[in-house]
Amino acid sequence: MTAQILDGKATAAAIKSELAARVAALKAKGVTPGLGTVLVGDDPGSRWYVNGKHRDCAEVGIASIQRELPATATQEDVENVVRELNADPACTGYIVQLPLPKGLDQNPVLELMDPDKDADGLHPTSLGRLALGIEGPLPCTPLGIVELLRRHGVEINGAEVVVIGRGVTVGRSIGLLLTRRSENATVTLCHTGTRDLGYHLRKADIVVAAAGVPHLVKPEDVKPGAAVLDVGVSRSEGKIVGDVHPGVAEVAGWISPNPGGVGPMTRAMLLNNIVEAAERRAGV
Numbered sequence: 102m103t104a105q106i107l108d109g110k111a112t113a114a115a116i117k118s119e120l121a122a123r124v125a126a127l128k129a130k131g132v133t134p135g136l137g138t139v140l141v142g143d144d145p146g147s148r149w150y151v152n153g154k155h156r157d158c159a160e161v162g163i164a165s166i167q168r169e170l171p172a173t174a175t176q177e178d179v180e181n182v183v184r185e186l187n188a189d190p191a192c193t194g195y196i197v198q199l200p201l202p203k204g205l206d207q208n209p210v211l212e213l214m215d216p217d218k219d220a221d222g223l224h225p226t227s228l229g230r231l232a233l234g235i236e237g238p239l240p241c242t243p244l245g246i247v248e249l250l251r252r253h254g255v256e257i258n259g260a261e262v263v264v265i266g267r268g269v270t271v272g273r274s275i276g277l278l279l280t281r282r283s284e285n286a287t288v289t290l291c292h293t294g295t296r297d298l299g300y301h302l303r304k305a306d307i308v309v310a311a312a313g314v315p316h317l318v319k320p321e322d323v324k325p326g327a328a329v330l331d332v333g334v335s336r337s338e339g340k341i342v343g344d345v346h347p348g349v350a351e352v353a354g355w356i357s358p359n360p361g362g363v364g365p366m367t368r369a370m371l372l373n374n375i376v377e378a379a380e381r382r383a384g385v
């Protein structure tokens with residue numbers, strides 16, 4: 102078997118053209134959505150992601166507000182930028198690019214954000230809403246994964262899903278998303294304390310690998326026909342190495358390439374969150 106490709110790049114392009122039409126409709130009503138980003142430090146990967154977010158905004162007609170701080174910024178410097186964006190009417194939603202440099206604590210920064218401007222779905226109020234089943238912004242990578250599966254016709258309802266990794270941007274939050282009544286999956290969250298990862302993987306209809314361990318998911322541990330989403334990013338000689346061994350493509354039914362799978366969907370869902378929030382506010 103050779104797996105079908107869950108093409109995040111093409112899917113994100115389709116979503117962006119749908120969003121461009123929705124932004125045009127908002128603008129016709131006098132509403133211009135604006136995405137703010139806060140980038141602290143000089144990590145080249147984070148800078149690349151933030152620049153990509155602003156390129157996407159330009160493509161769909163969302164205004165951009167960029168705030169940058171040096172790696173020497175203090176906790177108070179970062180929190181002051183957050184206060185400024187909370188008060189800026191041109192900024193309808195924003196993100197703080199994670200991770201923050203060592204020595205800065207991300208949780209007080211996230212808590213200080215105006216939850217109504219949380220474009221990432223990572224504010225405690227947004228995560229609480231997700232847990233309680235109340236409408237609100239959803240974390241971009243989990244949302245991108247669900248959208249990628251849906252648009253490729255992969256059945257989520259009733260599926261056994263194994264998620265590897267307990268980070269807040271993916272692992273913890275995707276369990277909450279996939280176990281909602283609307284998705285209706287059964288989710289097992291595996292992490293570094295899991296004794297026998299292969300035991301769980303072999304039963305999974307859908308695997309979400311977000312551990313950041315190169316080639317952790319081996320072909321012999323994947324159920325034939327499963328959908329495998331590779332979220333992990335490690336770098337070797339300047340190239341991305343995912344969490345999924347290339348041989349998995351011979352066993353799986355669907356596989357997301359990395360790069361070109363979940364990453365572009367994360368970016369598309371950020372735009373989606375900005376547009377949805379603007380629509381909610383405009384009563385659309």
Ligand SMILES: Nc1nc2c(c(=O)[nH]1)N[C@@H](CN(C=O)c1ccc(C(=O)N[C@@H](CCC(=O)O)C(=O)O)cc1)CN2
Nearest residue numbers: 150196197198199200221241270360361362364365367
């Ligand atoms: N505030 C946030 N910080 C971080 C998030 C997030 O959702 N919110 N997620 C990641 C980084 N991220 C978005 O911020 C992100 C990661 C990857 C991609 C992407 O398109 N990747 C490309 C490959 C890029 C490369 O060559 O390096 C791909 O997969 O094709 C977009 C966004 C952590 N921080």
